[in-house]
Amino acid sequence: MKFYFCPEYVNMQKGIDSLCGFIRSNLMRDPFSNEVFIFMGRNKKQIKIHCCPIKLFNSSITY
Template sequence: MLVKNITAKHVFLACGHTDMRKSIDGLAAIVQQNFKLDPFSKDVFMFCGRRKDRIKALFWDGDGFSLLYKRLDNGKFCWPKSPNEVISISEQQLRWLMEGLEICQPKSIKMSQPKSII
């Protein structure tokens, strides 16, 4: 197995487009300098190119960085457009994104907190 089991606290999307020529060091610098987050945390940081047909995911697995790269053969990712912003998404939103859907589905059932019956 090439990749260790990934257990992320959060998944962060770097909104807008990122230069896909950037490698691990360049992406880690964006996380640290632009978003003021710790690239050595147990979080996954995702970036998308201008054409929206490729993404990179960066994460620290304890003894080094891993960089995952996905390029679509057909279609585009529905990537948030707000430049210079980072957002945290849920596991469900990550699944939607990877399936080509918007991360905010208008007809999905929203999570709620249980109400006390007493």
């Protein structure tokens, strides 16, 4: 499992969808991978941790 610390401050009012978008666009990573993303607020007193320990979708399934 890899850990990524976001180098920028993040608005702590952001929800899961906004954080996933931030991970995709700024960190160029898959938010649903087996990785942990750590975000810190501007006041350095709050953190948010995003992790998805299991794959939600199996890409090998064909219909």
